[in-house]
Amino acid sequence: MVELKPKGKKNESRARLYIEAIAVFVILALFLFILAQRINSAAKENIENRVACDLGVSAKLISSKIEGFICCIREKLIYSATQSEIRYPDEQKSVPKMKELFESLADKVGGVTWMDTLGVIALTWPDTHVIGQSIAFQKHVKKTRATRKPVISAPVLSVQGYKAIIIHEPVFEDDSVWLGNICALVPFENIESELLADVAKIDAKAFIVDSSGEFLYHPELAPGTKISRAFPAKSSEVLTEMLGKTPSLVSGHGIFIDHTGKRKILGVAPICIGENVWTIGVYRGTEGISAQMATFRKELYFAFFCVLLIAAIGIIVLTSYSLRKENMRGATDESVLKLGENRLRLLHEGFHALVSSANEREALGIIIDNTRIAGDFDFVCSLKIDDNERTFSLATVSYREPSRREEFLEELGKDVFSLKFPYKPEHPVISALAGGEHLSLISPEQVASFSQSLAEIVGCLLDFFKVPRLDVFPLRAKGELLGALVTIGGNLEVASPKTIEPFTDQGAEVLHIARILRKLRQANALYNDVFQYVDYGIFLVDANLKLLSFNRVMEQFYGLSTEDIGKQLTEVLPYINKFGHESNYTNVFRTGRSITTQETSFIRETERRFVRTKLVPIFGAGEGVQRVMTIIEDITEQRELAEELRETMRELEVQASTDGLTGLYNYRYFSEALPKAIEMARNAGAPLSLVVLDLDNLKEYNDLGGHHYGDNLLRVVAEILKEHESPGDTIARYGGDEFVMILRNTDLTRAENRAELVRSNIVAYPFQDEEHLTGGNVTASFGIAELTAEVADADDLMRRADRALYRAKEEGKNRVCIWENRY
Structure with a gap:
């Protein structure tokens, strides 16, 4: 650059032009550098958040698909359990039905099986070579035999020779007597194929973790590997939450470090299969985003240097012009000077037009x-x-x-x-x-x-x-x-x-x-x-908790307006202070870590809303937290749906434990209640008696007037039993014409008096047309056994009461007998 030598007004004008060109160069450089940094940071965060959110949605969709896959199979089994050919196995009638059931599920299951009450495979299709084998030793079989409830196993090695999830659906007789289970074997590879087919469409990978924190499936790790060993500790908030809450319901998305030390984007969601709670994770690498950002930054910085180059060219052109002007003679000096000034003005205006618009x-x-x-x-x-x-x-x-x-x-x-x-x-x-x-x-x-x-x-x-x-x-x-x-x-x-x-x-x-x-x-x-x-409410606050900006969801559903910008957050959203969220913002600004709050509720326009909030720090050029982005997810519909589901489950539980004809507890409930009552009585040192009664002439009474006569008789006996029920007693229909009473805090003498009172009330009740019966009355026989130290368990106590009932029948019926050790 030529040294400026002021010579009157012309030299002063030339120096001023140099200073203006340099000032434009410096201001433009600073402006583009700040703009490039802000755009680069915002673009990277936006892309990663969008990809992570998409993976979280994909995980939920795949989870729902797998749950629907299992639900479809259960519906088929529940329907089959009501068919007589399935309920009462017969080789000629049942095998075609089993084959028909398998063919309807052939694209989902590897086989269907009928298991009897002893845990023995009675019928199966298509692997008929396993008929007669006992599977009573398997954990899921033990559970369904003990509870007589539907059971869905974790992946196990089946006797058919492949890894499968086994779905048990119990089959009951009309009087609630358990006959066995109809089962479906779902090869785990079918679930893997469903999973892989979906994640391949989005260029991602996935894994499944069971309720114990072990991988059921991972594209690179062996099944059974603990998730705590596969990933570094605190590799991400999403994985830390999964490790801490398994087998609770976990869902979300974020960034994590995998077992190879690479940074990945992850979305997780729960899979609920029966009582099994698994977690599915869908993830992909950040290489694609990094490549995009690298190209983006390259063009950004190239633009920055190009503008600086143009500015430098302008200065060089001006300097060259000045040197030429000083060498020109006479009258040409003024015209050349005007031409140089015009060029500088044109270049300055051109750069300003380009950068501004x-x-x-x-x-x-x-x-x-x-x-x-x-x-x-x-x-x-x-x-x-x-x-x-x-x-x-x-x-x-x-x-x-x-x-x-x-x-x-x-x-x-x-x-x-x-x-x-x-x-x-x-x-x-x-x-x-x-x-x-x-x-x-x-x-x-x-x-x-x-x-x-x-x-x-x-x-x-x-x-x-x-x-x-x-x-x-x-x-x-x-x-x-x-x-x-x-x-x-x-x-x-x-x-x-x-x-x-x-x-x-x-x-x-x-x-x-x-x-x-x-x-x-x-x-x-x-x-x-x-x-x-986006469908979530989003707003930004500064370190003083003043509102900076918000999206349309906050405007439409939470009532924010442009007049609220600059106000304190607790002033425009009072529920933030009500639930103590203000301290969460302080922690985010202090630690630089995101925080997800628990579910909170508030009243908006007389309507209760439930929300889940996440606070995300936004860092400035100095790496300190300058702003916090708040993401609010409205989960009101999910909460209401969960409440409806819990109420439905409670109603189903009542139906499953109640006899439909008499309103008393059924055999299933009684078989669970008796062991508990024995344990409580022994722990408290209290007496306990078991009464078994059987109607002597129900069949004859049915023959006399039809099944509606018999149904009415059973209802009346149930009402008589309820009339003589004491607090703490359990009365159930054991099956057919047999009833049982668990009498807590009742010794043998008091139990005998209660049984005699019930027996006399049954005899005295005026049943329709009972005079045509042999003996002229509806009667019942009773057997009583008391809990003593010699009683081994619930089955032993029931056996003693049954023997006492049998003696009552032998001695002429219509009487009460007590178990004695001599018979």
Whole structure:
């Protein structure tokens, strides 16, 4: 750079221009650096959050699909359990039904099996070679035999020879007597295939963890590997929550470090299969995002340096001009000085237009005006290439005599700015320009082969300006053709390619920077779209908990308005302070870690809403937390659905333990209640008696008046038993015409008195047409056994009461007998 030597007003003006150019250069550099950093940070966070959220949704969808897969099988089994051919196994009738059941589920299960009450396979299809084998030793079989309830096993090795989930559905007789189970074997590979098919569609991977924290499936780790051993401790909040809460219901998304030490994006969701709670994780690497961000940053920084280069070129042009001016003599000094000042002003205006609005037409117009003046051309225009549409079009024009513009357009007869010409890279003219060559066109035929419209314009230009040729200079940046500069006429002494080169370089940089700025603005628009159109409520606060911005969900559902920006968060959202969330914000600003709050509820417009809130720190350039983004998920519908489901389960539990005819407890409930009552009595040292009664002539009474006579008899006996029930007693219909009573805090004498009272009430009750019975009355026989130290367990106590009942029958019925050790 030439040293400035002030010489009067001219030198002062020159120094001022230098200072202005340098100031523009510094301000522009700072502005673009800050803008690039903010856009880069926001774009990366936005992309990662969007991908993680998508993976979380995918995990939930796959979980629902697997649950629906199992539910479909259970529905088939429940229906089959009601069919008589299944309830009462018979080789001729049941085998076709079993085959039919298997064929209806062939795409889901590996086999169907009938297991009897001893845990022995009685029937199966298609693996009939395992018929007769006992599976009573298996954990899931022990459980269903003990509870007589539906059971879904974890993946086990079946006797058929493959790893499967076994679904048990109990089969009962009409009087609630357990007959056995109908079972379906679901090969675990079917669930794996369902999983792999879905994750492959989204270019991701997945794993399944059981309730003990072991992998059931992982694409790279062996089944049975503990999740706590597979991943580093505290590798992510999502995995830490999974490790701490397994087998609770876990769902969410985030970033984690896998067993190879690589950073991955993860979404998790629970899979509920019977009493088994598994967790599915869908994940993918961050390599794709990193590659996108690397390309994005490269273009961003390239744009930054290009603008700095343009500014530097402006300073160099000014310096060169000043040196030339000092060497000129006499009267030319003033005119040359005015020309240099005009060029600097044009360059300054061009840079400002480009940066402020990315309007390359305005910036290019300044460049070609400068080109026309420097080369003393009659006409200059610029063409730009649209890389999306693969076309090029006229960008700007400059005339020596502006009045001739309208004359030329009138003679041409078309709007040249609206025309688009096909961009054919293989055409000789385009190939030559792309290689950096300067072309001289002397006839329209040279371009007619790829655009007749352009050939007409070239011919019109040559005729209008009455010149033998027009010159075309390429606008290239980084080896890529971005457009062209066309000149007509000019001073042959100054209009050489070497003179034009600085201006073509500037024009190419303008087009390249404009393209980068468009991409930056598109990225910023994408960020705004994501922020505004997600389904969650999102808002930002600063370190003083003042509201900075919010999205449309917060406006529509939580009543925020633009007037609330700048106010304290607790003022615009009072429930934040009510539930103590203010301290959570303090922790996020202090630690820089995200926090997910527990479910909270509040009243909005007389309606109770349930929400789950996540606080996410946003770091500034100094790596400190500058803002906190709050994401609010409305889970009201999920909570209401869960409440309805719990109420339905309670109703089903009552139905499962109650006899439908008498309203008393059924055999299933009694078989669970008796062992518990014995344990409680022994722990408390209290007496306990068991009474078994059997109606002596139910069959005869049924024959007398039909089944409705018998049903009414059973209901009346149940009511008599309830009338003599004491607090703590358990009365149940054991099956058919047999009833049982568990009498807590009742010794043998008191139990005998209670039984005798019930027996006499049954005899005294006026049953319809009972006088036609043998003996003239409906009667019952009773057997009583007391809990003593010699009683081994519930089965032993029941056996003693049954023997006492049997003696009552032998001695003539209609009596009460007590168990004695001699029989």
